[in-house]
Amino acid sequence: MVFITCAATVAGACAPPGEPPPDQSLDADIxxxxxxxxxxxxxxxxxxxxxxxxxxxxxxxxxxxxxxxxxxxxxxxxxxxxxxxxxxxxxxxxxxxxxxxxxxxxxxxxxxxxxxxxxxxxxxxxxxxxxxxxxxxxYLVDGDLGYELDAREIPPDWDTGFFAIGSTSPTDPDKREPxxxxxxxxxxxxxxxxxxxxxxxxxxxxxxxxxxxxxxxxxxxx
Structure with a gap:
């Protein structure tokens, strides 16, 4: 097993052994x-x-x-x-x-x-x-940050089982600011x-x- 490490100031300056480095001809420019x-x-x-x-x-x-x-x-x-x-x-x-x-x-x-x-x-x-x-x-919405209940288990007056973190229902008037x-x-x-x-x-x-x-x-x- 061979471990290879490389530190460089220019991203991509390292390449696997035996392979040419990627084209970085423009690296000197901003x-x-x-x-x-x-x-x-x-x-x-x-x-x-x-x-x-x-x-x-x-x-x-x-x-x-x-x-x-x-x-x-x-x-x-x-x-x-x-x-x-x-x-x-x-x-x-x-x-x-x-x-x-x-x-x-x-x-x-x-x-x-x-x-x-x-x-x-x-x-x-x-x-x-x-x-x-x-x-x-x-709007950009991070859908990973929320609560969700199975649609078969939500109260009958809910339209969806998905609701915001810090709230108690999809229509909670007291939900916190994002x-x-x-x-x-x-x-x-x-x-x-x-x-x-x-x-x-x-x-x-x-x-x-x-x-x-x-x-x-x-x-x-x-």
Missing amino acids: NPVRVVVVAMWERGADEGDEPGEFQLWKARRGLSERFALPHGDHDLFYNRESQVLGMVTGVGTAKSAATTMAVGLDPRFDLTRAYWLVAGVAGIDPEDASIGSAVWSA RGEVFLVNEGLRDWAFELTKDLTLPDDPALAAARATNGGLRAFG
């Missing part, structure tokens, strides 16, 4: 960033196979310059001309927090004027929208982005139509 695109997961590689959340951002935004991020889930990809940086955090709060902190402390990037765009896929109630819809949100469970982001920026995109026609195909058909009678049907 690269300005206007937008950080944050995806949570990718199916496999960052390009060339079936896409998850990140591949199409990488391809369509020209994120071709690679920066190793050994303390993150995936490497970083950057477009020097547009100053857009793309990252994949990994699934779960632990990976998301660790990867985001690693990027935030990375001396290779100037993030002082950067906007952060969290772009992920999620489920949605078919009463509100259909599969493939796009939603601009002003302490890191809910974050309100820039509503003006959200509204600006919505106005720019609200009239776009989203693509549709027979597979999506078939999926919607299982929700017959709901507002998202059709």
Whole structure:
């Protein structure tokens, strides 16, 4: 058994024995960033196979310059001309927090004027929208921090068994103020982005139509 340790001032300066170090040709620069695109997961590689959340951002935004991020889930990809940086955090709060902190402390990037765009896929109630819809949100909610009772055991006047930490029911008027469970982001920026995109026609195909058909009678049907 061989243990290998490495300390370096530049992230990614270590590589496994017999392998060349990753391309760090831009490490000496401080690269300005206007937008950080944050995806949570990718199916496999960052390009060339079936896409998850990140591949199409990488391809369509020209994120071709690679920066190793050994303390993150995936490497970083950057477009020097547009100053857009793309990252994949990994699934779960632990990976998301660790990867985001690693990027935030990375001396290779100037993030002082950067906007952060969290772009992920999620489920949605078919009463509100259909599969493939796009939603601009002003809130980030940590759903791990809460209470939940089995729906078969909740009181008959409850609509849900999920309720906030520090409360006694979903409608508790005396629940405490959030302490890191809910974050309100820039509503003006959200509204600006919505106005720019609200009239776009989203693509549709027979597979999506078939999926919607299982929700017959709901507002998202059709």
